[in-house]
Amino acid sequence: MTSSSGAGRFAPSPSADLHIGNLRTAVLAWLFARSTGRRFLMRVEDLDDRTFPEIAERQLADLAALGLTWDEEATRQTEHPQRYDAVVDGLRERGLLFECFCTRRDIAQAPRAPHAPEGAYPGTCRNLTDAERERRREETGRPPALRLRSDVTAYTVHDVLHGDYTGLVDDFVVRRGDGVPAYNLAGVVDDAASGVDQVVRGDDLLSSSPRQAYLARLLGHPEPVYAHVPLVLNADGARLAKRDGAVTLAEIGVPEALAQIADSLGYAARTVEDMLGEFDPARLPRTPWIYQPG
Ligand code: GLU
Secondary structure, eight states: OOOOSOEEEEOOOTTSOOBHHHHHHHHHHHHHHHHTTOEEEEEEOOOSTTOOHHHHHHHHHHHHHTTOOOSSOOEEGGGOHHHHHHHHHHHHHTTOEEEEOOOHHHHHHSOOOTTOOTTOOOOTTTTOOHHHHHHHHHHHOSOOEEEEOOSOSEEEEEETTTEEEEEEOOSOEEEOTTSOBOHHHHHHHHHHHTTEEEEEEEGGGGGGHHHHHHHHHHTTOOOOEEEEEOOEEOTTSSBOOGGGSSOBHHHHOHHHHHHHHHHHHTOOOSSHHHHHHHOOGGGSOOSOEEOOOO
16 A cells, blocks of 8 residues: 555535545545555535535534544535636736637537547637727627647646546536636646645546646646546446435435445445455446446
8 A cells, every 4th residue: 555645535525415436436536545655635515506504514513424534624616716826826927827708509600620539629710819809798798718838739648446547528618708717727726836746536527637737737747647537327328326315325325325336346345445455447337337226
């Protein structure tokens, strides 16, 4: 077992109560951190206005009820907006940002170069002249988003479970038009600010990691160790959701939830402390956990 001065973390968005799949991801993030001698941190990702303080409270209470421990008081992203503003200002001073006036629809309908990667920003606002920018500002009547002027189209990260993963890096948004820092920027900035060097989360975010690692490099931060763990799906193969039945800790109960999580990982243990003794990243399931609420 290696020891490290770094940290792992779990970073829930308080838009809905955690379901059994989110809880399992949190347990895995904790196991990864603790088994490598790392600190474990909790960060509430509440920048989006569809998040709620009372849901954050319940999420933290549920995670504590499972036996997870964290080494500092949980932080909330809304507590320190100036941290993101400072990074955005720094990128702007380096000439790495441009204003973007596009709506989603503009992006979907924009003409594309024949070999442009699927899902990439088409570059509409990248090279506007000052006069064109002024005209767009007047036409749209709303403040622009800020996008990163990326000088790559793809970037490779290393993931403990997926190996080398190469994914799209386009001119992605770092600050939304309404002034809110974008997820890709905020997470990278917070991970670096809190010494996080291990990122364990659901594999729905694997495709975001090249953008985030590229931004981390631009900001002079080391790339974290990534482990993107399989999601939990319902019997139809869709992402587990509240309508699938009893999926939250309040509905399942702590002992049963711990038993289900342990069983899904092939462990006999019934507490997270005991799971630590059985934890081996090389033996983690590589396929989704199909969950049938009782
Ligand atoms: N807040 C994100 C989510 O709940 C996770 C972000 C991350 O782990 O980087 O999906």
